[in-house]
Amino acid sequence: MIGIRTRRRSAAPAERPDHSEPTSRLSIADVVTLGNAVFGFLAVCRLAASMISSGGRPIDRRDLAAVVVLLLCAATCDLFDGLVARRFGGSKLGAELDNLADVISFGFAPAFFIFCWAGADAANPLVLCAAALVLVAVVVRLARFANVPMADGRFMGMPCPLGAMSVLTIVLLNPPLVPGLIGMAFIAYLMVSRLEYPKPRGNSAIAVLAWIGVSVGCLCAWALHVPGGEWLLLLGGSLVLLLAVTVPLYTVASRRRAYRYADMDMDISDPF
DSSP: OOBSSOOOOTTOTTOOOOTTSOBSSOBHHHHHHHHHHHHHHHHHHHHHHHHHHHTTSOOOHHHHHHHHHHHHHHHHHHHHHHHHHHHHOOBTTHHHHHHHHHIIIIIIHHHHHHHHHHGGGTTOHHHHHHHHHHHHHHHHHHHHHHHSOOOTTEEESOOHHHHHHHHHHHHHHOOOHHHHHHHHHHHHHHHHSOOEEEOOOTHHHHHHHHHHHHHHHHHHHHHTTOTTHHHHHHHHHHHHHHHHHHHHHHHHHHHHHHHHHHHHHHHHHOOO
């Protein structure tokens, strides 16, 4: 995250700013992070306005498309603020701002999305419980991310942007109330679980971004009444949920395989 100004050492008054040293002032990367919070706020506003204007009817598809696009913009800001920070330096506020913005865009906005989706059942305790679980899961995951060290290239628990997109996908697929709430509770569990998610890098990062981009594009096309939209909805939703479920299954399988090989090595080294 770029520092607008950096501290100078008294022994070198003409010294150039050290971009690697965090500052206490807002940086350009911090502004990108704040964009994440603003897009999340706009998504909530669009949902609230649609809910008020619909008069209890289902939310208009165009409003759903707008919400998906706004949260995708929030996720893009969440991705690029780190890239900007690593390229130009950062501020002391960066990590805290990032967590607070994520709570808005990937915690509160999806939770409110659940509330709006329920419609007449919004006051149902199960609906409120599922929405609260998603919000609390994001808060707990972010707190753990900030305080629990992990091996380089690993996340503990499902990343918040993927969790938020998975919740939105379940809403767009519009399943029966109880199965939908169970699916959302499972997504919340994955976010606070101790399952390790590999951090995409290089070609894998490009592949994941392309995967998410195609799936979100299909969801938006459905919301905008593109011909064949129902099939696009199923395709986009399947891609998002497949990504959300496949990664932890792959991690568990890899861990079991590693344990099995470790046991085999112990048996070979100690035959008696």
